[in-house]
Amino acid sequence: MQLKLHMVTIEDLVPERHFLRKLDGALDLGFVYEETAYLYSRRYGRPPIDPVVLVKYLLVGFLYGIPSERQIEQRIQTDMALRWYLGLDLFERVPDHSTISQLRRRKPSFRKIFRRLFEEVVRQCIEKGVVSGRLVATDSTHVKANASRASEELVEVPESPGAYWERLDIYEEEGLEELECRTGKRRKKRVKQIKKDSRRTKKRVSRTDPEAGHMKRPGKPEGQYYLSHQTVDTDHGIILGVTVTPGDVHDSVPYLEHLEQIHKNVIPLQAAAADSAYDFPLAHRVLEEHGIDFFVRPQSNHDHTQAEFKREAFSYCKGEDTYLCPNGKRLRAKRLYRSASGLFWEYWADRKDCTSCPMREKCLSETDRQGARKLMDSYFKPAVQRHLSRREKPEYQEALKQRQVWSEGTFAAQKRSHNLTHVLRRGLEAAEDHCLLSATALNLKRMIWAMK
Template sequence: MLKKKEAHQEELEMVTLSSLVPLDHLLRKIDAVIDFSFIHDRVAHLYCADNGRPALDPVLLFKMLFVGYLFGIRSERQLMREIEVNVAYRWFLQLRLTDKVPDASTISQNRRRRFNDSDICQEIFDEIVEQGIRAGLVDGTVLYSDSTHLKANANKNRFDRQVVEKSRADYLAALDADIAQDQADHGKKPLREKARQSVAKETKISRTDPESGYMVRDGKPKGFFYLDHRTVDSAHALITDIHVTPGNVHDSMPYLSRLDRQRARFGFDVQAVGLDAGYFTAGIAKGLEDREIEGVIGYRRPQGEILNYSTTNRSGYREYKSSPRVCKTCPLRDACTQSRNHTKVVTRHVWQDSLEKITANRLSPWGKRIYERRKETVERSFADAKQLHGHRYARLRGLVKVREQCLLAATAQNMKKIALILTRKGAFCDMLLWIVSNWARKHGILPAFAE
C-alpha cells in the first residue's frame, strides 16, 4: 500500500551524539588509538597565560584540520560547513549538536599570527611517528624515498625571467676533501684554493607565488610546482619524513640531510634504502657508503670508454685522455671525437666505486626484493595522498604554507594507517579470545576464563 512519508524534522528526540556515529567509523578508530593531548604542551608557549580573550582549544583546531585532510576537503570554509552537518565530525571534535562551529577565519588567523614562525606542524608529525614506533609499526630498518609534485596556486603563464642560484648538494664538503685526496694519490699537485661558487641560471619566477619552482621533467607537466620529498618505512608504509622544495630542485639535493635527520630524531638504525633512478648519483652512493647503509637504486645506463688518467677536476671527475699522437692518425677519429687537439676525454667520478656497489646491490636477489617494495610503500603513499587527501594541488601560496599542508596531510595518512592496523589487530585478538573461550566452555576447561 502506497503511503505518504510524514515529516519528522521538527520532532524532539532523546539521543546521544555517540549513538549516531557508526561503530566502525574511521574517526572512532582514530580516536581510540591516537593520543592528541600532547598538542597542548607543544603550543602552550604560543599563548598568553594570564590575559586576553579565551582562545580556541588548540587540540580542537588541529583536529578540525585533520578532518579536512582525512576526507579530502580542500577548502577550510567548506570544512566548517561539513562539520556543521556531520555528526561523526562533531563527535570526533567533541562538539554538541547545538555548539557553534568555529569560523574558517579562526584557522587562517591562527596560521598567520600564532603559528607562522613556529615548527608546530613538524612537531605534531614527529609525535605521531613516535606513537607509531611505540606501537611497533615503525622500525626504521629499510626506508623508501621519492618525491611527488603539487601544482602551485599560480598561473604558469604569468612569470618573470631572473638569474638565480641553483640548489647546492648537501655533500660538497666531503667531495672537496676526496678530490684533494685523489689528486695526492695520483701524484698531482692540489687544486688551487678556491671557494665553490653557486651555479646561476636563468629561470622563470612566478608573479603569483615566487617561492614555487618552474618544473621541466620528462613525462611530467610543465609549470609552477612544489615537490613533496617523502620517506616511508618498509614495515607498514608509515611516513617518517616530509620535506618540501620548489619544483625545480633535484630529488638528490636534500636527500642525505633528511636521512640524517630521521636517524637522529627517531634513532633509526637504517640498514638499507630503496630509491628510484633520480637518486643515482655519485654523491648519494658515497654518502650511503659512508653511513654504512646499503642502497638499492634504479639505474640509467651511461656510455663511454676508460682511457689513461690525466687529472681530477674541481667537480670531482677524473679525466681520462687518449694520446693525441695515436688519435691523429686513427681512421675512426671523426666518429669518436671532434676535438681540435685530437684528444678523446672520458670522465669518471671519484666516487664511481660507490655507484658500482649500488648497481651490484640492485642486481642481487635481496636488492630486487627491496626495490620491488617501492611501489607498495612510497608510491602507494603518494597515490593515496593524491586520490584521497587532496594532494594534487597546493592549497595556499608560499613554501611555509605548502610545507604545512604536506606535513598535516602526511600526519593524517599516518593516523589513518595506525588506527586501521591497530583496530584490525584488536579485532583479531577479540576473535581469538572468543574462539578459545567457546572451546574452553565446550570442553569444561577453565570455566572462570570462559565466563
Template sequence: MLSKQDMSKRAQIGFFSLEDLVPQDHLLRQIDQCIDFSFIYELVKEKYDEIQGRPSLDPILLIKLPMIQYLFGIKSMRQTIKEIEVNIAYRWFLGLSLEDPVPHFSTFGKNYTRRFKGTDLFEKIFYEILEQCIAEGIVDTSEVFIDSTHIKAHANRNKKESVEVMEQAVFYTDKLTKEITKNREKHLKKPLKETNAESKTSLKKRSTTDPESGWFHKGEHKEVFAYSSQVACDKHGWILGYTTHPGNFHDSRTFVSLFNKLKGAFPLEKLIMDAGYKTPAIAQLLLEHKLTPIFPYKRPMTKKGYFKKHEYVYDDYYNCYICPNNKILSYTTTNRKGYIEYKSNPKDCKNCPFLSKCTNSKNHTKVITRHIWAEALETCEEIRHQSWFKELYKKRKETIERIFGTAKEFHGLRYTNQIGIEKMHMKIGLTFACLNMKKLAKIKRIRAQKRRFPKGKLPNLSIIHRILHRKKTNLIFV
C-alpha cells in the first residue's frame, strides 16, 4: 500500500523542553558534562571594563562559537551561525533558548580584534582543558611523539613577490660558536673572525595576500603558501602542546620553541620524532637534558656510485679517518658551521684504484666533515638498534599521524580562511582543544557504561538476537 505523509504537522504547536530535545548521547552533551568552562571568566576578566554600560556577550558563549565551528568542521563563522539558528543541540550547548537571537557572525571577529588580539588567551584555554584531562589520570608523558603538519594558507599562490629577508637564526648559535672556538684552540688554530650575522639575507617568495605565511614546496607539484604547526602528543593521543610558524620554516629550527614549552610542563623521558629532526644540535640538546631521543634511519645523502660516509672509519684516538684503501685523512680545520674537516693526501689519492668512487676533485683530495656534536648522533644510532625501537616508532601512525589525519579530515584543518599567524595560532589551539575534549568525553562515557554494566553482568545480547529472529514469535516491547 502506497502511503502519503501528512505535511500538516509542520504547523503543529506543542510544549517542549529544550533539555529533552537534545539526545543523551550527543557529543555536545557529553562535552558539557566532562568539561568545566567556568575558568574562562577568570582568563578574560581583565579584558572587560568595570564601568557599567551596554551588557556584553557572555565570554563562555563567545568562545564556544568557534569551538562549535572547529568541533564539527564548519567552513566559516557565517555558516556556523546559520547552523546554530536551526540546530537545537548547538543552542543548548550555548545556553540559548528557541526564542533567543543568535549572535551575528561578525560578533566573534569584533571581540577578537578589540579584546583578545595580541594575547595568549586561546593557548591558555587549550592548556586549561588539557589540565582537566590530566586530572583524570589518563595522560602519560613518558613517551612523547613530535611532528609537524602544514596547513594551506588563505592566499593565492600566484599573488606573490620576491623580497630580501633576514636568514632565520638557529637556537644553538651562541653555544655552537663557543664549541667551535674551544675545538680550534685544542688544535692550535686561531679563532675565527667575527661576522655580521645581521647582514645575511636571502631572496624569498612572499604572499601579497598573507605576508606572514610561507612558501611551502613538497615534491614537484605541491607549491603553495602555508603555515606549519609543531605538535606533541603522548602515547595515548592526548595533544600536549603546539606552536605555529610560516610554512617555509624547517622542523629542525622550529623544534626548540615547542621543546621549551614541554620541558617545563611535563616529566619527559622519550621523544619520538621523524628524520626531519635528526640533526646534531637537537640530539645534543635532548641528551644534555637526559632525555632519550628516538630517530629513524636517515638515508645518506651521497651521490650514486660513490663510497658512503660510513665506509670511512673514524679513529677517535688519533682523530682521523681511514679510507677504504687504508689511507689516512688528517684533521685540517673546524669551519663556521661546526664541522671538522679531514683531508686526504693528494699523493695517496692520485694513483688510488678507488679514486673514481671516492672523489672527482681536480686536486685529487678527499674531504670528509664531522660535526662537533657527531657523538650525540652516534648515541642516537645506538638507541635505534635497540630491540624495542621498531615497536615504539610504529606508534607514530597511531598517535601523532592519526591526530593530523583526524584534524584535517573532520575538523577543517586542511586549509584555513584566517589571515595572519596570530589568528592561525588561535584556530590551531582551539581545534586541538576540541580534539582533547572529544577524547575525554568518549573515555568518560565508556567508564560510565562499565560502571553501569560491570564485567560479567552485561545483558546477553546473543539470546535477544535469536529471539527477535524467530519467525513464529510475535513480541511487543513496551
C-alpha cells in the first residue's frame, strides 16, 4: 500500500461555491449567545459546548433531511463541509448526540432559540426583499406523532366551544344594536351568561403522547398526529408563520390568530388565500377589517331542512332586508341567534300568514314547532358575499392556483427533504420545535436561491 502525505486544511476541502459557505455568509447566529447567556454559569462546571455549534448541529440535520441526532453525529464525523460549518477541525471531536438530546430535554428554555431562529431568518428574508406580503397562502399538514394507535384509550372530555367564542362578544353587541334600530324594540338585558357548549364528547387519547390528537380525515392516514399550520409568502415561498396543534383540531381553529400574528408582528399582509376548510363566515369579516383581501375556495352549502321548500325557494329583497316566500309573504329579521360556533340573523314569517297558507305542508317541517317558517343567515354574510362574488374572476382563480403551488409544494419539499413526516420527541412543544426547524431549513434554502 502506498501512502501519500498531503498538506491540506479543512478550508481547502470545502468548495468555494458550497451551499454551507453561502449559508455561513448569509446567516449570523450571534443572537444565540445573547439568548442563551443566562443558561450558562461562568464560574462552575466544565466548559460548555458552544451554543451556536448546538444550533448548527440541529440545523444541518433539518437542512439535509437527517432524521435523528445520532445520525447527524455520524454524518458530521465524515462530512468535511458539515465539520467546516460547525467550526470543527479535521480531527476535532464531534459533540455527542446524547449531549444535544439531554440539553433539549433538561433545559426547556433552550427551545426559545428555535422560535427566535425562525423569526430571525424571516426578518432577514424581509430585509433582503424576498418577502412582500402581497399574497400569502395558508394550509396545514399532518406530522406523525411518536405514539402508536395501540396506546390510545377513549377519554370523555368537554366539547370545546367554537374557536371564535370570545371574538363573537363584540359582534353580538354590534348586532343587537342594529336589531334595535331595525325593529324599533329595545332589547332585553341579558340576565344570565350564554352557556358555553356543555356537551361532552369521547376522544381517542394516546397514553404515550396525550398532547397529540387522533386524526381521522378523508384521504389521510388515521392515527396520532400533529398538524403544522403554515403561511407561505407566494413571491419566493418563504414560510412566514408556523402554528402546531394536535391532529384532531380543525384547520379553521388557529387560523385567525395565526394570520393576525403575522400581519401585526412580521409583515403587513395585502391578500390571503386558503382552501375550503378556511371558508367560515367570521374569517371573511375579520380579514376585511384588517384590510386583507381574502381568496378562499368556497365550501358547498348543504341545506339541512327537512321541508320540501328549500332555501332557494325564497328570494332575498336587498332594499328591505327581507325574504319573499313562495306564497308572496315576507320573512323579516327578528332575532340574533348565537351558538357555540357562530352568530346568525333569524328571519321569521308571520305566524298568521303560515297558518292560513295552502303551501304549509311543503314549507314547514315537523320540527317547526312555532308554526312559522324561519331562515337563518350568518351575521357575517355581507363580508362573505363581497369576497365570494369575485370567485369566477381571473385574479381570484390565479390566487387559488398560487395557493396550491406554494402551500402544497412547500409541504411536499419539507416532507421529502426536511424531516416533516414524523416527530421523534413527544409533546406539543417538541413538535413545534421540530416544525419550526423544518420551516427554517427550507426558508434558508429559498432565501439563498432567491439571492443568487
